[in-house]
Amino acid sequence: MVQTELHQRAARLLTEIGLAAPEDIRAVVPLTGGVASDIARVDLPGRSVAVKFALPKLKVAADWHAPVHRNRAEYEWLRVAAQAAPGIAPKLYGRSEALHGFALEFIAGDDVWLWKAGLLEGRRDAGQAASVGDLLGRVHAASVTRGFDREPFANRDDFHALRLEPYLLYTAQAHPGQAERLTRLAADLYRAETVLVHGDVSPKNILFRDAGPILLDAECATMGDASFDLAFCLNHLAIKALHLPQTRADLLASVLRLWGAYRPHVTWEDAAALEARVCALLPALMLARVDGKSPVEYLDDAGRDRLRAISLTLLPAPPRSLSEFTEQFAHRLEDPS
Ligand SMILES: Nc1ncnc2c1ncn2[C@@H]1O[C@H](COP(=O)(O)OP(=O)(O)O)[C@@H](O)[C@H]1O
Ligand SMILES: [Mg+2]
Known part of the structure; x- marks a missing residue:
């Protein structure tokens, strides 16, 4: 199977945070709608998770750049929300500093x-x-x-x-x-x-x-x-x-x-x-x-x-x-x- 670059990045992320091994990944399906990131649903045996990676450049406007370290702020915000509104916020599975990406519950x-x-x-x-x-x-x-x-x-x-x-x-x-x-x-x-x-x-x-x-x-x-x-x-x-x-x-x-x-x-x-x-x-x-x-x-x-x-x-x-x-x-x- 030829793996997309996104698939490989998702595999590296899930390995790094200890959530799944590369061979556990059944599919990596990009989610549309976002303009600032690569987001995908990752299908694992019996469940799916979401992964999100910050992009260095937004998809909407050529001259609209944003540093990738914002991925950390996003993850930390989700953590604060999970504490402030327990039972409502999505579950968080971990973040990779090197990949500017994190995994969270896939909401469906x-x-x-x-x-x-x-x-x-x-x-x-x-x-x-x-x-x-x-x-x-x-x-x-x-x-x-x-x-x-x-x-x-x-x-x-x-x-x-x-x-x-x-x-x-x-x-x-x-x-x-x-x-x-x-x-x-x-x-x-x-x-x-x-x-x-x-x-x-x-x-x-x-x-x-x-x-x-x-x-x-x-x-x-x-x-x-x-x-x-x-x-x-x-x-x-x-x-x-x-x-x-x-x-x-x-x-x-x-x-x-x-x-x-x-x-x-x-x-x-x-x-x-x-x-x-x-x-x-x-x-x-x-x-x-x-x-x-x-x-x-x-x-x-x-x-x-x-x-x-x-x-x-x-x-x-x-x-x-x-x-x-x-x-x-x-x-x-x-x-x-
Ligand atoms: N954890 C998730 N579970 C299900 N769908 C999600 C999840 N995260 C994002 N999505 C879907 O992907 C879209 C884009 O995600 P978002 O985090 O808003 O990215 P962007 O920064 O690219 O706008 C959301 O509007 C939502 O429909
Ligand atoms: Mg959005």
């Missing part, structure tokens, strides 16, 4: 679905938004406890390269009138180091199974500002509310449900101040999904124009609370004039 089954796919199919919220808010709150809260090891997450320069530059600073170039505001948001986020930020809390990275939400893809993990994870995730719900009139009200209610479940975990600062920062960042991230380096793929030109217009109205004078935000957002969607 009749009860497993991707949040993004569910939302785009018009599936209504049945507690998912709140469960994500709760999980995020647990992880953030765990990271402010005494003795938390921040060392694997001293990654603000990676976060800058993967998040602040492609989203906020690149967008600032397209909108000189908003450049000062966007640059200031980026600078504040760069400086912050209060909580463990996941960095990519997107419905495309969240699987649900009966036990609860599984948040994957933590390769941007860094110590930072809690508002980033919240605004990043709520942005996805807001853009889907624009895109999907039939579930709009439910999606905007989900914004509030997510925040409502997150909020009780906020011990490290005033929750209202955090909420105000989320509201200030949201329109910037909305604009970034139109004019940044990672534009939303499911909106047509008219949808993008609307999103840009709403973002530009909210950005200079953001609401202070998410209930105001959802009200104003819904209002502007009903009356685009």
Whole structure:
């Protein structure tokens, strides 16, 4: 049998971490969807595991590089989540420093679905938004406890390269009138180091199974500002509310449900101040999904124009609370004039 390069790397990884011998491997099946890594399902006798290797260059944009050591931050984030939400997080089987790769539980089954796919199919919220808010709150809260090891997450320069530059600073170039505001948001986020930020809390990275939400893809993990994870995730719900009139009200209610479940975990600062920062960042991230380096793929030109217009109205004078935000957002969607 001719083995792919990925097969060989997976075999080396599973050998190094002592999970399986090369001859145990029945198949290595690449998983699609990711842009930053090689991910595969590895079939072993009687079970499958997942392996993930960081790629030195993302598949989306030629000039978007990311150091492979982010694989360590991702694995360490998954470890924190496993402790903060026992019974929900995927099992972890070990990591190879040399291969920039790790193995974890392969999440599959009749009860497993991707949040993004569910939302785009018009599936209504049945507690998912709140469960994500709760999980995020647990992880953030765990990271402010005494003795938390921040060392694997001293990654603000990676976060800058993967998040602040492609989203906020690149967008600032397209909108000189908003450049000062966007640059200031980026600078504040760069400086912050209060909580463990996941960095990519997107419905495309969240699987649900009966036990609860599984948040994957933590390769941007860094110590930072809690508002980033919240605004990043709520942005996805807001853009889907624009895109999907039939579930709009439910999606905007989900914004509030997510925040409502997150909020009780906020011990490290005033929750209202955090909420105000989320509201200030949201329109910037909305604009970034139109004019940044990672534009939303499911909106047509008219949808993008609307999103840009709403973002530009909210950005200079953001609401202070998410209930105001959802009200104003819904209002502007009903009356685009
Ligand atoms: N442990 C896993 N079990 C099942 N599917 C997974 C697992 N890890 C990743 N996937 C699938 O692969 C996709 C890409 O994985 P992700 O970690 O998000 O990589 P990328 O950084 O390339 O986006 C996910 O959206 C999910 O569908
Ligand atoms: Mg992903």
